[in-house]
Amino acid sequence: MNVKEVISSGLLESYVLGTTSAVENDFVHDLCKKDPSLIKEIELIEEALIKYSSQTNNEINIEIKHKIEEKLFSVTNHETPNEASVIQLKDQTKIIRLYKLGIAASVVFITTTVFYILSLQDKLNKTTDKLAQTTTSKINAEEELLTQQASLIILTSKLDILSDPKVKTIALKGMNSLESKSALVHWNPTSEDVYFNSLSLPASPTNKQYQLWAIVDGKPVDAGIIELNSDSTFQKMKAIKNAQAFAVTIEKVGGSVAPTMETMCLLGNV
Amino acid sequence: MAKKPIYTQDDLIVLIRERNQKAFTYLYDNYSKALFGVIHSIVNSQEEAEDVLQNTFVKIWNNFASYEEAKGRLYTWMLNIARNMAIDSTRSKHEKIKTKIQSTSDTVYQKNNLVVDDSSHESIGLKTILNSLKEEHKLIIDLAYFEGYTQEEISKKLNIPLGTVKTKVRQAILTLRGLTKTEFLQ
Numbered sequence: 001m002n003v004k005e006v007i008s009s010g011l012l013e014s015y016v017l018g019t020t021s022a023v024e025n026d027f028v029h030d031l032c033k034k035d036p037s038l039i040k041e042i043e044l045i046e047e048a049l050i051k052y053s054s055q056t057n058n059e060i061n062i063e064i065k066h067k068i069e070e071k072l073f074s075v076t077n078h079e080t081p082n083e084a085s086v087i088q089l090k091d092q093t094k095i096i097r098l099y100k101l102g103i104a105a106s107v108v109f110i111t112t113t114v115f116y117i118l119s120l121q122d123k124l125n126k127t128t129d130k131l132a133q134t135t136t137s138k139i140n141a142e143e144e145l146l147t148q149q150a151s152l153i154i155l156t157s158k159l160d161i162l163s164d165p166k167v168k169t170i171a172l173k174g175m176n177s178l179e180s181k182s183a184l185v186h187w188n189p190t191s192e193d194v195y196f197n198s199l200s201l202p203a204s205p206t207n208k209q210y211q212l213w214a215i216v217d218g219k220p221v222d223a224g225i226i227e228l229n230s231d232s233t234f235q236k237m238k239a240i241k242n243a244q245a246f247a248v249t250i251e252k253v254g255g256s257v258a259p260t261m262e263t264m265c266l267l268g269n270v
Numbered sequence: 271m272a273k274k275p276i277y278t279q280d281d282l283i284v285l286i287r288e289r290n291q292k293a294f295t296y297l298y299d300n301y302s303k304a305l306f307g308v309i310h311s312i313v314n315s316q317e318e319a320e321d322v323l324q325n326t327f328v329k330i331w332n333n334f335a336s337y338e339e340a341k342g343r344l345y346t347w348m349l350n351i352a353r354n355m356a357i358d359s360t361r362s363k364h365e366k367i368k369t370k371i372q373s374t375s376d377t378v379y380q381k382n383n384l385v386v387d388d389s390s391h392e393s394i395g396l397k398t399i400l401n402s403l404k405e406e407h408k409l410i411i412d413l414a415y416f417e418g419y420t421q422e423e424i425s426k427k428l429n430i431p432l433g434t435v436k437t438k439v440r441q442a443i444l445t446l447r448g449l450t451k452t453e454f455l456q
Contacts, residue, residue, distance in 0.1 A: 053307030
């Protein structure tokens with residue numbers, strides 16, 4: 001089955017619905033590896049189903065999210081209650097003397113405290129305002145930090161792919177219209193994974209798209225269409241087994257079966 | 271406010287494996303409603319659906335090691351967990367009631383009754399999208415999506431040829447995608 005036949009067979013719908021067999025799952029997974037454009041089709045099916053079952057009148061209680069977060073992430077510190085201290089009875093006279101002293105001390109204490117409280121009141125008001133501001137910016141900063149941590153993890157995982165000693169990085173040099181530009185292809189001949197790094201590539205002309213080709217034994221093999229609109233500069237392309245060179249041409253939207261040699265704009269030998 | 275990132279499935283999987291809390295937030299914000307819709311259609315009670323949703327996310331997070339990308343989409347895996355937990359929940363609830371009323375068995379009947387009862391979908395209250403879906407398409411999609419019926423099972427249950435089921439599932443999803451068949455075949 002070719003990609004178009006697979007799409008129209010209804011297999012992908014069953015795949016997302018989770019009703020395919022293990023063999024069929026393997027088949028779809030392999031096919032996606034060979035042609036990542038299939039993943040888009042799968043994502044669209046998934047999106048439609050997600051939208052469908054999200055259309056419910058029953059709202060989820062917002063507390064549910066916090067409850068789960070508490071279960072999964074809160075560091076529970078079980079504080080042991082302070083042990084009740086044992087007070088021992090002293091003799092009577094000592095207690096009375098302590099009373100008198102206590103009352104005198106209390107009067108002094110209360111008076112000073114009242115003045116102190118009044119002077120603090122004003123300070124407190126100002127501080128509360130400041131604190132509210134600080135808390136908001138702290139929450140924002142924490143949020144930002146979490147996002148940054150997440151992107152760092154993603155970057156590291158991509159770096160891991162590239163640091164594989166089997167990966168060859170091929171510099172594609174600009175020619176014709178793109179003389180001063182360049183791009184990179186990262187290719188792992190063992191896993192057959194191909195990644196395209198568009199670097200400084202300008203947007204393609206209107207109604208045109210860049211297409212990557214692998215040159216295998218002198219013949220061009222389609223390696224997929226380059227999506228420049230996505231913010232990722234690191235795009236997974238079609239799997240390629242053997243290649244002596246990689247080239248980029250400018251083709252009509254959706255790509256071509258054979259490259260247009262006149263529009264070749266980037267080329268690099270492995 | 272920090273802008274909301276969009277993660278691809280690959281990125282999201284990396285983040286969940288790293289136990290990154292952002293990944294949980296993302297999962298919940300993007301999938302809880304859809305999973306809740308599925309769960310609610312099975313258990314048919316707000317409170318029970320919320321309980322099942324909670325347990326589902328805890329299970330998704332804690333059992334993530336058992337997810338394999340090669341075996342299917344992340345959403346499909348989560349959907350399966352949600353579906354199974356909802357069915358288990360209804361089953362145990364039914365069994366509790368049953369043992370109260372009658373001590374005899376007949377769990378097979380219970381089980382079938384559970385998945386066959388189509389009236390349970392009504393409460394999901396699908397609004398705009400639903401209206402665009404033909405009744406027969408909706409029935410088939412609901413069986414496959416909410417109940418986890420395979421196409422063979424749907425074919426048997428509704429007594430229509432397997433090929434027709436395949437076409438109808440695809441047509442229904444194309445409708446949900448807002449595509450007409452002709453548009454797509456171009």
